Amino acid sequence: MSLLQEVWQAVKAIGTGMATVHKRVYEEAPTEFYPYVKPDLPPVSVQSLALVENEDGSERCIVCLQCERACPAQVITIERHRNPEGKGFLIDRFDIDLVNCMYCAACVEACPVSSIVTIQDFEMSTYDLQTLKADVDFLHEQARRARQWYSPKFGVEVRTEDGRIEKAPPEMQPGGLAEILKPAEEVDS
Amino acid sequence: MSTMSLEPVPGRSDEMIVNMGPQHPATHGVLRVVLGLEGERITRAVPHIGYLHRNHEKIEEARTYPMVIPYTDRMDYVSGTQNELPFVLAVEDMLGIEVPDRAKKIRTMFFELYRLASHLVWMGTAMLDLGAISPFLYTFWDREIILGIVEKTAGARMLPNYYTFGGVRRDVHPDFFKDVADFLDHMERRMVDYEHLVLESPVVHARTIGVGVLSKERAVARGVSGPVLRASGVAYDVRKAFPYDAYPDVEFEIPTSPDGDTYARFWVRFQEMYQSIRILRQLVELTPKTGPYKGKAPARIKPPAGERYRAVENSRGELGVLVVSDGTDKPYRVKHRGAAFSNLQIVPDLFEGAKFSDAIAILASLDPVFGEIDR
Numbered sequence A: 001m002s003l004l005q006e007v008w009q010a011v012k013a014i015g016t017g018m019a020t021v022h023k024r025v026y027e028e029a030p031t032e033f034y035p036y037v038k039p040d041l042p043p044v045s046v047q048s049l050a051l052v053e054n055e056d057g058s059e060r061c062i063v064c065l066q067c068e069r070a071c072p073a074q075v076i077t078i079e080r081h082r083n084p085e086g087k088g089f090l091i092d093r094f095d096i097d098l099v100n101c102m103y104c105a106a107c108v109e110a111c112p113v114s115s116i117v118t119i120q121d122f123e124m125s126t127y128d129l130q131t132l133k134a135d136v137d138f139l140h141e142q143a144r145r146a147r148q149w150y151s152p153k154f155g156v157e158v159r160t161e162d163g164r165i166e167k168a169p170p171e172m173q174p175g176g177l178a179e180i181l182k183p184a185e186e187v188d189s
Numbered sequence B: 001m002s003t004m005s006l007e008p009v010p011g012r013s014d015e016m017i018v019n020m021g022p023q024h025p026a027t028h029g030v031l032r033v034v035l036g037l038e039g040e041r042i043t044r045a046v047p048h049i050g051y052l053h054r055n056h057e058k059i060e061e062a063r064t065y066p067m068v069i070p071y072t073d074r075m076d077y078v079s080g081t082q083n084e085l086p087f088v089l090a091v092e093d094m095l096g097i098e099v100p101d102r103a104k105k106i107r108t109m110f111f112e113l114y115r116l117a118s119h120l121v122w123m124g125t126a127m128l129d130l131g132a133i134s135p136f137l138y139t140f141w142d143r144e145i146i147l148g149i150v151e152k153t154a155g156a157r158m159l160p161n162y163y164t165f166g167g168v169r170r171d172v173h174p175d176f177f178k179d180v181a182d183f184l185d186h187m188e189r190r191m192v193d194y195e196h197l198v199l200e201s202p203v204v205h206a207r208t209i210g211v212g213v214l215s216k217e218r219a220v221a222r223g224v225s226g227p228v229l230r231a232s233g234v235a236y237d238v239r240k241a242f243p244y245d246a247y248p249d250v251e252f253e254i255p256t257s258p259d260g261d262t263y264a265r266f267w268v269r270f271q272e273m274y275q276s277i278r279i280l281r282q283l284v285e286l287t288p289k290t291g292p293y294k295g296k297a298p299a300r301i302k303p304p305a306g307e308r309y310r311a312v313e314n315s316r317g318e319l320g321v322l323v324v325s326d327g328t329d330k331p332y333r334v335k336h337r338g339a340a341f342s343n344l345q346i347v348p349d350l351f352e353g354a355k356f357s358d359a360i361a362i363l364a365s366l367d368p369v370f371g372e373i374d375r
């Protein structure tokens, strides 16, 4: 290749590069302005876990230990005792080590009553990892702050202005109507 | 020779021994290569791996079958669901689980979306290694769209834990097919730019053509697979050789190149991206918009005693898994055959005799991911 040809090649390459870059200048930038603008996450996005209470403040969790058994990272620790008046069990201890949790949502899938759910609150950075060893109060608090949450059994649920818990409309559901109409599966405990 | 360093050869005082990595930015993670340098020429190269070892295979022996799936995700973290598939297929085979046709197609769509995402990351980082910065920004911009589509359905971006025995975990988002079709239109326009910036650039030609030539015989002998093998002229692709999921239903070609040099490996990956777009276009048309997404799977996954090997063609090559079951609900042994791991075996072959700066280009063309190599 002669020198002239090489120079021409180089000029052409720079020209093509510049033209491509120039084209992008007028496109909408994909940059996000976090923390000034919060990202709009899809409702199924797994960012953290929470333990939902019923509207009247009673426990939704029936302490069946399904989530503890399903957890691949084995970070859920539950202790329970029999309810002295009535049926079922009461929580003694419900800890999730959110540091070692890998946010796979296997626990959420296993829960028969959609008590443990995924939420979109991802702002959990901390200087002290011990603060992320969540206990039952921490998980309840996460749920009280959340405006919406997701679990495969109930789909997306929202907390209304006056504190009621409602199933979100079909357009907010991830799998559309299929997600809502799906019959609840049999629970084996 | 000690395993951790190179001993000087007596009488070769002009050879310098240099450590490349493990914190070298061009090693795509934590590869350490001990190089013997004679001026700018590499005389010897010894790669060291294991800096990212997390004991996956042993952990998986202590977990029940459904629990293993999220762990496999964490091997090749650039190509998400592709890692889950061999394990899921192997267990499905052992148990004889039927997968509905629609679930197969959805799985294949995610598989190809992640192939595009992975090749985009490769393109960005490979060009970064060659000194070009803007392709990196553009490819990550496009990859962001793919991850957004995945997140809408699967709930996570890079480690989605989406496949399950018998299908996928949840139905796709109602917008999924429209999103994918829009993205493919966008991607086709982008590919023109990428051709200009990467394949047609004289700088890339000068850095890659004739560099790091891997002969067909050597490639087969070392057991490399995927784009690296196909760039050496061997048309082996698990998707064609042992079809799985919805690949028998779609038309696509296996691009091969006879050259075996670094440019050929770049070129083959580019053509694969076109083929991925083609497969996805067909699947957007073929997949029913509604229908079953999960077949009947037993509540307790307990495969009968025996073993099963299944392989898939992931972005880097043949990713296989050998599952040995002893009849309990935990696998007796899970052995992963990593594509990037096998492809890394040719590093000493290709590095010897190359210039130091070419070594960076050669390594970039192998596209190693250390999560999978070190496991």
Ligand code: SF4
Pocket (backbone or CB within 6 Å): A070, A071, A072, A073, A074, A075, A076, A096, A100, A101, A102, A103, A104, A105, A106, A107, A108
């Ligand atoms: S998200 Fe996964 S790792 Fe985390 S607590 Fe639930 S099951 Fe365990």
Ligand code: SF4
Pocket (backbone or CB within 6 Å): A060, A061, A062, A063, A064, A065, A066, A067, A068, A078, A110, A111, A112, A113, A114, A115, A116
């Ligand atoms: S699976 Fe649900 S109901 Fe059972 S213990 Fe866990 S959170 Fe409670």
